[in-house]
Amino acid sequence: MKEQLFEKLDSAFEDMVVIRRHLHMHPELSFKEEKTAQYIYDFYANLGVDAQMGVGGNGVVARVKGGRPGKTVALRADFDALPIQDDKDVPYKSTVPGVMHACGHDGHTATLLQVAKAIHELQEILAGEYVFIHQHAEEYAPGGAISMIADGCLDGVDVIFGTHLWSLTPSGTIEYLAGPVMAAADRFTIAIQGAGGHGAAPHQTKDAVVIGAQLVMNLQQLVARRVNPIDSAVLSIGSFMADNAFNVIADSATLGGTVRSFNPKVRDLMELEMKRVVDGTALAHDCAIDFHYYRGYPAVVNHATETDFLKTVAETVPGVQAVVESTPQMGGEDFSYYLEKVPGTFFFTGAKPAEPYPHHHPKFDFDENAMLVAAKTLGAAALDYQH
Numbered sequence: 001m002k003e004q005l006f007e008k009l010d011s012a013f014e015d016m017v018v019i020r021r022h023l024h025m026h027p028e029l030s031f032k033e034e035k036t037a038q039y040i041y042d043f044y045a046n047l048g049v050d051a052q053m054g055v056g057g058n059g060v061v062a063r064v065k066g067g068r069p070g071k072t073v074a075l076r077a078d079f080d081a082l083p084i085q086d087d088k089d090v091p092y093k094s095t096v097p098g099v100m101h102a103c104g105h106d107g108h109t110a111t112l113l114q115v116a117k118a119i120h121e122l123q124e125i126l127a128g129e130y131v132f133i134h135q136h137a138e139e140y141a142p143g144g145a146i147s148m149i150a151d152g153c154l155d156g157v158d159v160i161f162g163t164h165l166w167s168l169t170p171s172g173t174i175e176y177l178a179g180p181v182m183a184a185a186d187r188f189t190i191a192i193q194g195a196g197g198h199g200a201a202p203h204q205t206k207d208a209v210v211i212g213a214q215l216v217m218n219l220q221q222l223v224a225r226r227v228n229p230i231d232s233a234v235l236s237i238g239s240f241m242a243d244n245a246f247n248v249i250a251d252s253a254t255l256g257g258t259v260r261s262f263n264p265k266v267r268d269l270m271e272l273e274m275k276r277v278v279d280g281t282a283l284a285h286d287c288a289i290d291f292h293y294y295r296g297y298p299a300v301v302n303h304a305t306e307t308d309f310l311k312t313v314a315e316t317v318p319g320v321q322a323v324v325e326s327t328p329q330m331g332g333e334d335f336s337y338y339l340e341k342v343p344g345t346f347f348f349t350g351a352k353p354a355e356p357y358p359h360h361h362p363k364f365d366f367d368e369n370a371m372l373v374a375a376k377t378l379g380a381a382a383l384d385y386q387h
Helices: 001-025 034-047 105-121 145-150 210-228 264-285 306-312 336-341 369-384
Strands: 053-057 059-065 068-078 125-136 159-166 173-176 177-183 184-193 233-241 252-261 288-297 300-302 322-325 343-352
Touching: 001 034, 001 105, 001 369, 034 053, 034 059, 034 105, 053 322, 059 105, 059 145, 068 105, 105 125, 105 159, 105 369, 125 145, 145 336, 159 306, 159 336, 159 369, 173 306, 177 210, 177 264, 184 210, 184 264, 210 233, 210 252, 210 264, 233 264, 252 264, 300 306, 300 336, 300 343, 306 343, 306 369, 336 343, 343 369
Parallel strands: 068 125, 068 159, 159 343, 173 322
Antiparallel strands: 053 059, 059 125, 173 343, 177 300, 184 252, 184 288, 233 252
């Protein structure tokens, strides 16, 4: 049966590319993916496959039942884009100003749609049930996974598999890892209210820029001096805003950034220690500082049994040239919520193009041949899990 699946996917590759390029040209931001959701739903409707729109928001879920009893396997792909201007010179460049698929979600969707079509065409000889989860809003917390789960997308599911096309890993490579594989992704804002004034009279002010600069330096010490070196954490200040004339001392300033961690205890520690530093800085400068810490996605923690299963399956997939253990990524992913509910694993499919750029870059692209490798690996895992 796997051989038949592989043959169907080989035949569908050109259609896979067409779908991916259509989606790339018509991206939609998180929580605004109405046309993309309709496109996905129409694809299933044209196949005659039962699908539901509006799952947890803009999510779409389709189900295919095999001809024989068996387990229920879920496969997931995300489909939202990012607020980035597409700077590539390609025929399928984004047509939406300031919005592009800069993370491969268009490829994830095209891949899963063709896997679903192949499984639908083979359903009479297959066992079990297959759930195709097309998730909106992966890029922006609270994300789409948690609301789709609340709306029943995992009802009856025994296992879930997902993959991410990875532009900096050579094509033909499958990367797996049991345990934590992607970090918890939190964000924070720090609003400083000082007392502005003339640049020639700093002694009459409470300089929000100086206070902010001190916060930047002090916060950078938390990972180095408060987190156990055996653990991992990242604290990055991504923005520092205090726009004034050259001879004006800032009345206010705002900092924004992100914290990444794997260990829940480290996550708690970072939030606690950040508040302590902020409160201490406010006291030292006799000013008001408003600190908000927003919990994002928890860490993606792969289940050991399912990860080992995926590794074994990947080694049998045509087109896979290497199956290697991954290293944990500090990027976040709300696939974590699925893994908190059911067993499963999230893996990376190498998709390095001729001119690679990192994810979320204006010139991001990937090797489209990697979609076929991802499709065969996901499809093989779904079929083999019935044994």
